[in-house]
Amino acid sequence: MSEEIRIPIGLADITIGSGSGETPLEVEVQGDAAVLTVEPMTEAVDLYTMPHFDQLLVGWNVQLKIVLESESYEQIEAALPFINKYSAGSDNWLEDGKLFQRARDKALEITVHPADLPADNKTYDVTIFKAIATGTYERKYGKEVSKYEITFQALAKTLDYTEAGNFFQIGGY
Template structure:
């Protein structure tokens, strides 16, 4: 029996949010100027035992950091809003449409603005979720930078991970999962 070598290659469709308000970088709805990147890092606390001197005896998981970086090729208001979660919509009083952005009020929670992020390798059919990475809550805590030079301008979006709503620190599955099955999906009888 031959081993199937699975070498990752190519772009991924990155969806931020869910439903009608979701923003998807899929090469149709929105474009990426560069490939996206995901980083998931456990936060570890060293366990030291005097009998072993300065050696680390063990490390215990105390949390997780994670981020997703996307470089949007288009300068739409939605891209600035993703890049700068600490912002609020300016709406047209007649139509209710978003016509601009402004700074958020002091004390605004970024977690309240966080959205689900799904990363799906483009070389797989949409129905194959086996290599999808899903992060329950992400928002940008960084800055918005836009260059105005004689070159292609891009909007860099860096999203940071927060624990999911309803998390249970005594159980796994509070930040992310990979694959087709959400370990926190409601069980249907």
């Protein structure tokens, strides 16, 4: 009996803010491979008479790292969610935001669609329901093409820990 084997090759179409009411950011040029990491977080259940009896799922550590080769204010805003964007006529600028902002208020939905699949085939799409950029924004000024990384961390969509589908989904509908 033969079964179809999928060998994923190539880049992905990445959409940041796909579930928000605003215009989503399409990542135009990937500078390197995007890396999705999904790690179940578990706690050991040890019984007095039987150690290593079980593992209890207590959360999910879901991260997406993308590497960008182009630069825009929208991409910098995605990398630094706590900054403010200003416009005055034809002038635009970004500025550090006020302190003690909540990350949940800035979290965005991210969709990753393998570029080797047709747009209407969502079989291997990954959706992170609420993601916030973490880490450092680092831009190099030199002769070579400047690439920079953005790492997104998934936040729980709801406070209901009994609900499935709180962090991510693989496949589409």
